Amino acid sequence: GQQLNQSPQSMFIQEGEDVSMNCTSSSIFNTWLWYKQDPGEGPVLLIALYKAGELTSNGRLTAQFGITRKDSFLNISASIPSDVGIYFCAGLTGTASKLTFGTGTRLQVTL
Amino acid sequence: DADVTQTPRNRITKTGKRIMLECSQTKGHDRMYWYRQDPGLGLRLIYYSFDVKDINKGEISDGYSVSRQAQAKFSLSLESAIPNQTALYFCATSEGRVGYNEKLFFGSGTQLSVL
Numbered sequence: 001g002q003q004l005n006q007s008p009q010s011m012f013i014q015e016g017e018d019v020s021m022n023c024t025s026s027s028i029f030n031t032w033l034w035y036k037q038d039p040g041e042g043p044v045l046l047i048a049l050y051k052a053g054e055l056t057s058n059g060r061l062t063a064q065f066g067i068t069r070k071d072s073f074l075n076i077s078a079s080i081p082s083d084v085g086i087y088f089c090a091g092l093t094g095t096a097s098k099l100t101f102g103t104g105t106r107l108q109v110t111l
Numbered sequence: 112d113a114d115v116t117q118t119p120r121n122r123i124t125k126t127g128k129r130i131m132l133e134c135s136q137t138k139g140h141d142r143m144y145w146y147r148q149d150p151g152l153g154l155r156l157i158y159y160s161f162d163v164k165d166i167n168k169g170e171i172s173d174g175y176s177v178s179r180q181a182q183a184k185f186s187l188s189l190e191s192a193i194p195n196q197t198a199l200y201f202c203a204t205s206e207g208r209v210g211y212n213e214k215l216f217f218g219s220g221t222q223l224s225v226l
Contacts, residue, residue, distance in 0.1 A: 004127075004153075006153075007165070009151070016121055016176070033213060033214070035215075039217050039221070040219070042201050042217025042218050042219050043154070043215075043217050044217070045199050045214055045215065048213070048214060087203075088153060088154065088211075092213045098156055098159065098169065099156075099213060099215070101146075101153040101154040101155070102153055103151060103152060103153040104151075104153050106172075
């Protein structure tokens with residue numbers, strides 16, 4: 001099946017720093033989504049991207065749909081302690097309603 | 112109250128036992144999904160349903176079965192649990208409309224341990 005590689009696998013940053021993470025695939029996707037999973041909870045949708053080159057923001061979060069349609073990027077500016085969690089990318093191709101999830105990036109924020 | 116509720120939150124069982132995980136939703140969504148999360152592997156789809164009594168296999172359906180007898184409920188069963196089914200299980204829902212069906216709403220998860 002399709003595989004999505006996320007990097008980095010984990011990050012330790014200080015409060016106030018900016019964060020960048022990405023997701024790459026060997027296949028083309030029509031839709032990219034970014035989810036965040038808080039400790040002890042299920043993932044929650046942060047941003048959805050539907051067009052190659054699209055850049056979308058949600059507060060301090062900005063995500064981009066790569067031009068090649070094989071990658072996506074998520075940036076978090078001025079990190080705060082509540083940004084801690086696991087961030088998952090997910091890709092969708094064709095008309096299927098089955099997402100392919102990435103392996104996740106675990107973010108830790110120190111004071 | 113949570114829109115997508117999973118029960119139990121935690122379960123410890125022994126190899127060979129039959130286990131059922133329940134999921135109920137108040138969002139009125141047609142589509143429901145069961146995912147499994149393992150460290151370093153992300154989320155993998157087990158089964159999904161687009162409507163009552165509609166059942167479709169996902170990426171890793173072997174060893175699992177599901178039932179969708181009502182729009183609001185989707186249960187996952189392990190007929191004979193084995194240790195490598197130890198994982199965090201998530202139920203999710205989505206609308207059926209184009210542009211919305213990829214936006215999943217997840218429950219809080221069930222941590223299952225098979226000894």
